[in-house]
Amino acid sequence: MSDILILTPNIAEADDFYADLLAAHDGLSKAESDAFNARLLLVMANHIGERAILKQALAAAALQPKEEQS
Amino acid sequence: MNKIFEVPMYPYEHHADQDAPFPARRKVVIIGAGPIGLAAGIELAQQGIEAVILDENDKVSFGSRAICFAKRPLEILDRLGCGQPMVNKGVQWNVGKVFFDDRQVYEFNLLPEEGHQRPAFINLQQYYFEEYLVNRVRELQAQGAPIEIRGRNKVSAIGTHPDHVVLDIDTPEGSYNLEADWLIACDGAGSPTRRMLGIDFVGRVFEDNFLIADVIMEADFPTERWFWFDPPFNQGQSALLHKQPDGVWRIDLQLGWDIDKEREKRPENVIPRLKAMLGEDVEFELEWVSIYTFQCRRMEKFRHGRVLFAGDAAHQVSPFGARGANSGLQDTDNLIWKLKLVMEGKAPESLLDSYDSERTYGADENILNSSRSTDFITPKSEMSRLMRDAVLDLSEQYEFARPLVNSGRLSVPCTYDGSVLNSADALFDGPARTRPGSPCPDAPLGEDFLLPKLGNEFILLTIDAEAPDEIEEAGITVRRLALSVKDDRTLALKERYLGNHDSGVYLIRPDQHVAARRASYDDNQFRAAIRRATGME
Numbered sequence: 218m219s220d221i222l223i224l225t226p227n228i229a230e231a232d233d234f235y236a237d238l239l240a241a242h243d244g245l246s247k248a249e250s251d252a253f254n255a256r257l258l259l260v261m262a263n264h265i266g267e268r269a270i271l272k273q274a275l276a277a278a279a280l281q282p283k284e285e286q287s
Numbered sequence: 288m289n290k291i292f293e294v295p296m297y298p299y300e301h302h303a304d305q306d307a308p309f310p311a312r313r314k315v316v317i318i319g320a321g322p323i324g325l326a327a328g329i330e331l332a333q334q335g336i337e338a339v340i341l342d343e344n345d346k347v348s349f350g351s352r353a354i355c356f357a358k359r360p361l362e363i364l365d366r367l368g369c370g371q372p373m374v375n376k377g378v379q380w381n382v383g384k385v386f387f388d389d390r391q392v393y394e395f396n397l398l399p400e401e402g403h404q405r406p407a408f409i410n411l412q413q414y415y416f417e418e419y420l421v422n423r424v425r426e427l428q429a430q431g432a433p434i435e436i437r438g439r440n441k442v443s444a445i446g447t448h449p450d451h452v453v454l455d456i457d458t459p460e461g462s463y464n465l466e467a468d469w470l471i472a473c474d475g476a477g478s479p480t481r482r483m484l485g486i487d488f489v490g491r492v493f494e495d496n497f498l499i500a501d502v503i504m505e506a507d508f509p510t511e512r513w514f515w516f517d518p519p520f521n522q523g524q525s526a527l528l529h530k531q532p533d534g535v536w537r538i539d540l541q542l543g544w545d546i547d548k549e550r551e552k553r554p555e556n557v558i559p560r561l562k563a564m565l566g567e568d569v570e571f572e573l574e575w576v577s578i579y580t581f582q583c584r585r586m587e588k589f590r591h592g593r594v595l596f597a598g599d600a601a602h603q604v605s606p607f608g609a610r611g612a613n614s615g616l617q618d619t620d621n622l623i624w625k626l627k628l629v630m631e632g633k634a635p636e637s638l639l640d641s642y643d644s645e646r647t648y649g650a651d652e653n654i655l656n657s658s659r660s661t662d663f664i665t666p667k668s669e670m671s672r673l674m675r676d677a678v679l680d681l682s683e684q685y686e687f688a689r690p691l692v693n694s695g696r697l698s699v700p701c702t703y704d705g706s707v708l709n710s711a712d713a714l715f716d717g718p719a720r721t722r723p724g725s726p727c728p729d730a731p732l733g734e735d736f737l738l739p740k741l742g743n744e745f746i747l748l749t750i751d752a753e754a755p756d757e758i759e760e761a762g763i764t765v766r767r768l769a770l771s772v773k774d775d776r777t778l779a780l781k782e783r784y785l786g787n788h789d790s791g792v793y794l795i796r797p798d799q800h801v802a803a804r805r806a807s808y809d810d811n812q813f814r815a816a817i818r819r820a821t822g823m824e
Contacts (some may be wrong), residue, residue, distance in 0.1 A: 255677035263687040 294413030377409025490584020
C-alpha cells in the first residue's frame, strides 16, 4: 500500500456515493448528524490504519496549501 | 477499632542530634516518610549508606490514596526486600468492564504476558504499602543498618551550600539544626521543600473535582474494574469501582468544577450518590472520603545542587493510569545507585545529572499518557465529547474502537532512549524491548525467575556467550551471570533477549535497565560501556 494520500479522483460512481452520504443523514437532528459523522470518520480511519496517510488526511482536511504539508 | 492509619507508626522520640552543640552532619537526609521517601531510605540502608527520614507526621497515609501498583514497582520492591508481603496482601484482577450511559459497552481481559514473576499490577491501599515499607525499615534497623525515621520532625528552613545543606527542624520539644551531605525531597505534591527553595513548578491544571470514597461492603461484585462514562447516577461525568483488600472498594466519582467541596464531602451527600450507583439494597460503610483535583506538571529540573527531588514533589500526573507512586519508585530506583557511586567517589557528581535527564523524560511520558486519559474521561470541548462518545458507541459493536477507549493506560516503565549512559545498540536487529535504556523484562528460569538473579549491582548477563566471571573497570566491579537459552524451556528468555541471535551479552545497571548489549563479549567495548554507564565518559 502506498504511503501517499490519494488526492485525485478515486471513488467509483462518485455521484452515487455522495447521494448515499446525504441519504444517511436523512431525518437526523444536527446532534445526531454530528455523531454519525464522528463515527463514520473513525470507521474510515481504522480502515486506512496507516499513521502516515492519516496525518496527510488531517492536513488535507485543514485545507493547508500544499507546500506547508509535511 | 483503630484503623492502621490512625496509629502512630513512628512516634516522636528525642534524638541526641537535638542536643548537639554544633549541628550533626548526616550522609543523606530524606524529607517525607511516604512511599517514595521510605523506598529511598531502604535502598540507601541496604547499600550501607546512612539515611535519616524526617516526617512532620507520625502515621502512614490517611485513607487509601494510591491503590494501584504495577509490575515494575513490584519488581523494585523485591529488591528492597518487601515485594512479597505486598503481593500476598494485594488484590489481583484481569477483567474490566466499560459502561456508557445505561449499558455495558464491552468487557476485556488483560491477559498479562506469561513468564513474569510479578502480576501486571495489584490493588493495595497506600497505608498497607507504607506499613510494609516501615516494617522493612524496622527489619533493617534490627540488622544494624544505618536508617532511622524521625516522626514529627518538620523542616522549617533549608540552607543550601555547595557541599551540604543545613536544615532547621521543628519538633514537639523545640527546634534543632541538622546538616546533610545530600538531601532527597520526597515531600509530596505540595512539597514544602520546593516552596522553601523558591523553585517554580508549572504545568496544566485540570479543572475538575473527583470524589473518592472507600466503602466496606460484603457485596457480590466480582473482582473487576468497572468504569462508567456518563452513567445515569452521575450524568455527564464518570465513575470507577475498584476492589481493594479487606472488602474495601474504591469508588471514584467525577463531580465537575463548580462545586462546594465541603458540602459534597458530607456523608449525607455522599451516601445517596453511592446508593444510586450501587443499588438501594447494598449495605456499606464509609471508611474514607476525599475530594481531589489534580494537575499535570513537573519541575524543570529534579536536581538542584545537593537537593534531589523525587516522586510527587518533582512531578504530578492525573490519577488515571496509576502513574504517581509507581513513577516515584522508579525515581528513587534510578537515583540511589548513582548517589552511592558519587558518594563513594567512584563516579563524578555529573552522574546525578543523568537522574535529572532520565527521570524528567520518564515524567514527560507519564504526563503525556495521563493527560490523554484525562482528556478522554473528562472531555473539555464539545468536539472532544462528540468524538469520545462516538468511540464509546462504536466500541459496543466493533472491536476496532476498543483500543481507543482510554480510561487510564497501565503504567509501564519508560525506556531511556537517548540517555547519555547508554552505549549504542550492537545486537543488531535484536529484540526492541531490550534495547539499551530498556527496563529488563523478566523471564522464567525453571522454578526461578531472571530479575531476582540480576540483583541490584552492575551485572554482565551472558546468554550462551563466553566472558570473564568478573570485570573491574574504574573501581566498578561487574559480576557475570551466565545463562543459556536452555535454562528457560518456555523460550521467553530467547525471545526477549536474543531474538534471531544465538548469543547475547548485556551490561545491566543496578536499576535493571540495559546499558549496553552485543552478540558476544568484547573487552574494550564493555569496559567503555561501564565507564559510560557511570558518567565517566
